[in-house]
Amino acid sequence: MAALKIKKGSTSHSAYNLRPAFSDVQEKHTLAVLVDNEPGVLARVIGLFSGRGYNIESLTVAEVDHTGHHSRITVVTTGTPQVIEQIKTQLGRIVPVHDVHDLTVEGAAVERELGLFKVTGEGEKRIEALRLAEIFRANVVDSTLESFVFEITGAPEKIDAFADLMRPLGLVEVARTGVAALSRGSA
Amino acid sequence: MARQMTGAKMVVQALKDQGVDTVFGYPGGAVLPIYDEIFQQNDIRHILVRHEQGAVHAAEGYARSTGKPGVALVTSGPGATNAVTGLTDALLDSIPIVVLTGQVPTFMIGSDAFQEADTVGITRPCTKHNWLVKETDRLSQTIHEAFHVATSGRPGPVLIDIPKDVQFASGDYVSPKAADTSRYQPQMKGDLAAITELVEAIEKAERPVFYTGGGVINSGPAASQLLRELVDATGIPITSTLMGLGAYPASGENWLGMLGMHGLYEANMAMHGCDLMICVGARFDDRITGLISAFSPKSKKAHIDIDPSSINKVVKTDIPIVGDVGHVLEDILKVWKARGRKINRAAVDKWQGQIDEWRKVDCLKYKQAGKVIKPQYAIQRLEELTKGHDRYVTTEVGQHQMWAAQYMGFEDPNRWMTSGGLGTMGYGFPASIGVQMAHPDSLVINVAGEASWLMNMQEMGTAVQFRLPVKQFILNNERLGMVRQWQELLHGERYSHSWSEALPDFVKLAEAFGAKGIYCDNPDDLDDAILEMINHDGPVIFDCLVEKHENCFPMIPSGKPHNEMLLGEASTQGAIEAGGAVLV
Known part of the structure; x- marks a missing residue:
């Protein structure tokens, strides 16, 4: 540790x-x-x-x-x-x-959390959601013609920020794992 | 070589191997196999109580008076839920007890079976640790670990829930020596740097005081000896919490008496005015500190405690020392002696002089006049007539408890059993039964109020059945005295439900159980009546009718600091302000 x-x-x-x-x-x-x-x-x-x-x-x-x-x-x-x-x-x-x-x-520690986001919509909003997901390095783990499920990993703040962006774009459901953390370095 | 036996037999074997000689219990469906094994042996005495709460308090009384863990055995469901008050009491007062509960068979758990309760769930927050044993092979290991957890570190209650099929099935028995207790090993030795810092503070202190608690008694008789040596060698005054009475003798020259809400004036003033407070095995309970923001404002505070979570919980500590009181006191003495036994004698003498001035206030003064017995007088006579005896005292909870703490003197540890943290009315009578079982030839007195005593009066059956000569000394004011006192001071003298109506005739009640009853309402007859109680070879209910409206003083009102004590009936008007009224 x-x-x-x-x-x-x-x-x-x-x-x-x-x-x-x-x-x-x-x-x-x-x-x-x-x-x-x-x-x-x-x-x-x-x-x-x-x-x-x-x-x-x-x-x-x-x-x-x-x-x-x-x-x-x-x-x-x-x-x-x-x-x-x-x-x-x-x-x-x-x-x-x-x-x-x-x-x-x-001492310093890394904190990570995983989130799953279901976003529904069509047209411009759908394209915008996908574009933002790429910027956040979120993966698409499920897709229909009118929905995506994004998987995103990162510090809790990053996931919060992603949620804020997805909300006007048709966010319907979120699942988050909570934080897992480890100290940095060899000990 | 592991021995095969049934789970029920394992329970009895494990208790024997742990040195248990007495079990307090009450049978029922889910513990029948264990009772069957108890029936077939003579090493362990089983004391049949009349209510499971009584079993746990009796086990507490046994534990507090011997230093050994007390054991209770009860059935599932209502048996277990009735044990909850006793477990919580033991948790708050750090009393080592092991409670065994029966449980419905493993395959019926969760089905709302007859007499099923989620015992480990219910008792999780009121035990130090608890276990549900689902395999007979794990049972003996679990029992041995339970004894280890109950008695190591800060002691406390543990519970083992044993389903009936686990009791019937056979498995491997492991002995206490072979059992693994490695995962719970609290730190015993204190940090030497911190101890040295404390010794330096002792050497320089001008107004030092020892503030000791139940931790000294829990640490064992050696800790009390070391405390006496340290106090007498340094000449530092010492006060104690309710739980710590007897660790330092009441006749000792540095003794200030109990501190806290109903503590002595000199003790509380010394706490308020000291420049070095050495807290030994106490926890800055709210009954002790009064208003935290004004608590001992000018002192450096050292805190010795085996439980790290006690430190800085309530009051900020300058010198924290985590460790067993006995070990730490030994090291303090060693370091202090090695550094030349220094003390700021002139300043400490001046401090003692100040304390003597406070003593002159004579805060326990009262006047026995007329034909009505003052409760203080009753306790004082009881003290005078029993102090030479090999004596153990238990109490219930309320005014009588505080008067007993104020007017009785305890010369040794483990002689005073009272419910401090939880304040459990109904504790004292069953506790006295547990004490008497451990000390069959000693004089065991339960100082009680009539209301508390009625809460577990069914245990008269136990006392009579097992010929336990426990003396129930009831200060009968036909009131819930402490509640009444607070209503007088705080709720405009509206005495809502604080009187005892339809009280039994205690003499007839005693006789109905086959015991002796004594009634006394005249101060002139009191001594003879007390002597009659002491000399009777058997359980006695002593109904001592006392002044009905006596208040317990001194008193630090809720929300006030130590130096604003109420000393007597004068000027109690408006003593507790609105802010204090929300406190209990």
Whole structure:
């Protein structure tokens, strides 16, 4: 992972103790939570967020190690620095949680999301949708004479921008996966 | 070599191998195979409670008074849902208990079967961890891991849900030694740099105070010993939360008494005025801090806690130390001694002088006059007449609980069992049963209010059946005293539903259960009546009729800081402002 390898449950970590802990500023953080893939583990994580009133902006989960039965949950959350610290330490308390990484403070990270967009229309609008899709490097994965389904991958902001452009061009349905994220570099 | 046995037998075997000698429980359809195994052995005593909530509180009482995990066994559906209050109570007070629940057979889960409930779903937020065991081969491993999780790190309740077919089927048994508990290993040792920083702060501090909590008791008797050594060697005054009473002896010279909403004046003033606060195994609960923005404004705060999420949760900490209280205190002592046992003696002596001035306020002063027993007087007499005994005290929740905390003195840890975090009325009686089971020859007293006590009065049957001589000392004011007090101070003296009408005759009630009842309403008779209670070899219900409208003081009103305590009945008018009224 990142150079600042944070041990589970640790709080004496300079990277976040340097910031004022009780500031009112809302921050957006991407957390990678490594868990045992056992029944109920997602419910434990989600229940923590709902039970303690934390925000979930995006959530993705999948088993990433089929032999070791480990899953990776990527949560994008917002809160004051104190709330973010609480979220991390509270997650660390859950027994099947092995590691909590705050990708926002542990150095640079890549964040990607996949979106599927169904756009209907004819004539100029249809041609414009296709042209914009090319600019955004979106693929056409389904087509009829009056519709396209585009597949687009990128940072969440790019997908937001694509959605804004498609809306006047006949956007009828969107599916998004939520963010998956990894730290940059070799660690 | 793994042994083959049925799941039901595995449960009993695993409990034995974990050193369990007592289980509190109530049978039902989904746990019949386990009860069948219990019937065929004599190593584990089963205490039949009269309600599953009682089983869990009894297990809590057992755990708090021994330091060992308490065990409860209940059936599926209503058995499990009745256990929820006890689990939540244990979670908030960090009490290690293991609750085993029966479940409908695996092939019927999800079919809305008879007595089916989503037990792991319901109890997920009120346990430290829980498991639904779907294979008999996993059962013994799970039970051993459950004991490990319940007792390691910050202790807490765990639950294992065992479907009936898993109990009937055979599988491989693994012993505790062979079980894998590697995935949950909390950090025990504190960071030495932070500990050194704290020692430096102790050396320089002019107005230091120790603020200790239940974590000291949970860490074990050695932690209490180390705390005493550190406090007495440094001469730093010490206060404690409700949960931490007994870790430092009430007779100790540095003892300030309990702090918080109904804490002692000198304790709260010391917290407000200190320049170094050393929080040891406590969590800055709202009953402790009062108004956060005005909480101990000038102090540097050190916080020792095994749970990283406790640190900076409520109050910003300057010196955080994550680790087990016992380990950290040992290191603090070592470092402090190695650096030459320095302390800012002149300043600390001056600070002690200031504290002595605060002591002179005599905040627990009350006047026993006339023919009506003051509740404070009843507790004080109980204290005087029992303090020499090998004594354990449990309480229910309310005014009586605060008076017991204020007027009784605890010399040792694990002697005081009360529902602090959740504030569970009905906790004390079943807890006293659990304590008495663990300490059959000791004097076990439940200080109760009549309203709390009625919430789990069915456990009289348990006390009588198992000949448990628990003393139910009921301060009967025919009111929900604490609710009444808040209505008086906060809701214009409109006493909405805060009186106990149609109360039973407690003496007759005791006799109906085959126990002894004592009634006392005269201060002159009180001592004799208490002695009669102590000397009776069997369970007693002591109905002590007390002043009906006594309020519990001192009091920090909601939304006020420590230095704005109410000391007595004078000037309570308008003490709580509108902002405080929304707080509880």
